[in-house]
Every structure is written in structure tokens, then in C-alpha cells.
Amino acid sequence: MQSFDWTLIQSFLAVAQSGSYSAAARKSGRSQPTIGRHIEQLQSQLGATLFQRATKGYDLTPTGRALLDHARTMQRAAAEMSLVTEGRAAEVRGTVRITASEIVATYILPELLAELLAQEPELQIELVATNSTENLLLREADIALRMVQPMQQDLIARRIGVIPIGLYGAPSYLARKGRPQQFEEIANHVLLGYDRSDLMIRGIAALGFPIKREDFAFRVDDQVTYMEALRAGVGLGACQKRQAERYGLIELLPELTIPPLPVWITAHSALRTSAKVRRVFDFLTDHLPGRL
Structure with a gap:
């Protein structure tokens, strides 16, 4: 059985989801030439063409579409492995990635996060200001602040207030x-x-x-x-x-x-056993309602 470098599958998914090498590069944090090289390597290993040129970027070939669900299964499995490992971390150190709406991320969170980082010098925060729904199950974020109740399984969600x-x-x-x-x-x-x-x-x-x-x-x-x-x-x-x-x-x-807009704070259930994520989750839960 042939084995594949997981990074090649990641690049395949990025192109499949975004439709172009340049968009896939932005999404994955890799360079466009690297994305192209990964696709060429994967196609060579499989002996099949996975993408065909379209008017705006690339479309999946029939073979690519047939492989897409399998690649997504691998992505979910890799994310679950990462969650299990992350959940065992016992120290408040390292990076926690938070996603929130543009308004909350710009006008509300910075002052709160300044207080948190002053208290936790070993902690690092990545703040994603976006109105799109980040997928916590795929580790696109550790904690999400949302204006709608999340319905995904395996998520811890708590309504912490409303915004008048x-x-x-x-x-x-x-x-x-x-x-x-x-x-x-x-x-x-x-x-x-x-x-x-x-x-x-x-x-x-x-x-x-x-x-x-x-x-x-x-x-x-x-x-x-x-x-x-x-x-x-x-x-x-x-x-x-x-x-x-x-x-x-x-x-x-x-x-x-x-x-008013309801505000929900959510995290993956496996990450609630992570000291760093739990610290940020609890801090926001305690302090954010007074700033809404």
C-alpha cells in the first residue's frame, strides 16, 4: 500500500476548497509554488490528474472529486489526533487562536486580551477578525465568539450575554x-x-x-x-x-x-482539558459580559 505525505493531502484540500493555487496558499500559509509542487507530487504518486484548469482557477477532475471525501476523512482524523494531544497540555503556555466578529475583535477584545497577557506571560494569542464561521473541529480556531448558537457536536458552548x-x-x-x-x-x-x-x-x-x-x-x-x-x-x-x-x-x-445580538463562546470539548485554552475560555467568560 502506498503512503502519502500528509502535507500533500493538505495542499490538495486547500486547492479543492478555494479553487486556485493562490487562494490555497493564502489559506494554508504556504507559498504558491509550494502548493503547485505538492499537487504535482501527489498527482505523480497517484498516477492521475486531480485538477483541470477552469476560467477562474482550477476545478476537480472526476478522479479528484472521488478522492475529496477520503481526503476530508484524513483531515478530520488528523484534527482529532491534534485535539487529543492538545487536551493533555497542563501548562498555561503556547498559542491560543481566537476567532471573533470584526467589531468584537477590533473594539472589544484588545483591551481584555492585554489584561490576560499581562497575567500570563507564557501565553500567546492569535486573533482572527472575521464574520465567517471558523470550524473548531478542524482546528481553524481554538475558541470562537459567535452571534449564533453553534449546533456542531463535540463543542462546548456557553451564552455569555447579549449586545444591545x-x-x-x-x-x-x-x-x-x-x-x-x-x-x-x-x-x-x-x-x-x-x-x-x-x-x-x-x-x-x-x-x-x-x-x-x-x-x-x-x-x-x-x-x-x-x-x-x-x-x-x-x-x-x-x-x-x-x-x-x-x-x-x-x-x-x-x-x-x-x-440584541446574543454572544456565544465555544471551544472543542477536547480542548477544555487544555490549561491554556481553559484559561482563555474562562477569562473571556468572566470578563467579556461586562464589555458588551
Whole structure:
């Protein structure tokens, strides 16, 4: 039976999932030439072509598609081995990888993590600011802060609080355009919304106010850019209340009830026996609710 270098399988999965060598390189942290060399080596060992050129990158061949599920099984097995080993670590030292939304990672976590690192000098933190859901089971993160309850098995999840949301405007904008007194009046204002995401459209519709993408005169999906545009007085927008208070934004239509965002902290069950992950998990659980 022929054996394969696991790194070749990792590169195969990265290209299969991302569709190009360059995207696979960014995802895996390897160089693009290394990814290409790994694919060539794997194809040579198998005696089969796994990818074919497409308009934008590479598509799997029938042979590649047939091997994809087997490669994913190997990936899950390797992740489980890593989890078991990690779970036996008894010291608070080494790296813990945290993923959180762009807003939480930018405006809330840095101060908390500064306190934690001051207390734990042997600890290192990797913070991933993303609104996508990182897969804890595949070790893409050790701890995740999410706005939805995770449904995956083998995860420890704890709801640690909610983030109140309101409608806000910067003093500079309100001085220029005036302050709306009822919801219907915001149609006369510049509204900040998302570009490709329909999350805000669906949220406003759920409140009984149908709205179209074009009703937002300023659109951006990056939440940090959205927040900075709101602070700069570009227009009116939804914002976390604590951040709005911190930056002097003025709440509008306080009678408007916007459902708060729940915050869940999650980790793989095997990692809860790791001293370093347990320390970070417990620290965030204890201190984060007061910062939301």
C-alpha cells in the first residue's frame, strides 16, 4: 500500500476548497509554488490528474472529486489526533487562536486580551477578525465568539450575554441634516447599510419596515469600515450601544426595539482539558459580559 505525505493531502484540500493555487496558499500559509509542487507530487504518486484548469482557477477532475471525501476523512482524523494531544497540555503556555466578529475583535477584545497577557506571560494569542464561521473541529480556531448558537457536536458552548443595538448618528451629521423624530423620517437621511450581505435588510423587514438595498446610500460589508463611516458622520446606522456611547454617537428613536445580538463562546470539548485554552475560555467568560 502506498503512503502519502500528509502535507500533500493538505495542499490538495486547500486547492479543492478555494479553487486556485493562490487562494490555497493564502489559506494554508504556504507559498504558491509550494502548493503547485505538492499537487504535482501527489498527482505523480497517484498516477492521475486531480485538477483541470477552469476560467477562474482550477476545478476537480472526476478522479479528484472521488478522492475529496477520503481526503476530508484524513483531515478530520488528523484534527482529532491534534485535539487529543492538545487536551493533555497542563501548562498555561503556547498559542491560543481566537476567532471573533470584526467589531468584537477590533473594539472589544484588545483591551481584555492585554489584561490576560499581562497575567500570563507564557501565553500567546492569535486573533482572527472575521464574520465567517471558523470550524473548531478542524482546528481553524481554538475558541470562537459567535452571534449564533453553534449546533456542531463535540463543542462546548456557553451564552455569555447579549449586545444591545440601537440606531445612531454622529453629532456632525445630525448638526448638518437634523434629527429624525420618527422612523418614517429616516427616508430623508443618508443610511449606512451592507453591500452584498442582506442581513440588515432582513433585520429591518422583521421590524415591519420593508427596505431595499438601494435605500442605503452608503454600503459596505466590512463592519469596521461601517463603524468608522458612522463615526465620521457619513449617515445614520445601527450600532452596538456600548460602542456608540464610547465614541459619542447620539441614539435616535430609542423607542425602536432592535433585537440584541446574543454572544456565544465555544471551544472543542477536547480542548477544555487544555490549561491554556481553559484559561482563555474562562477569562473571556468572566470578563467579556461586562464589555458588551
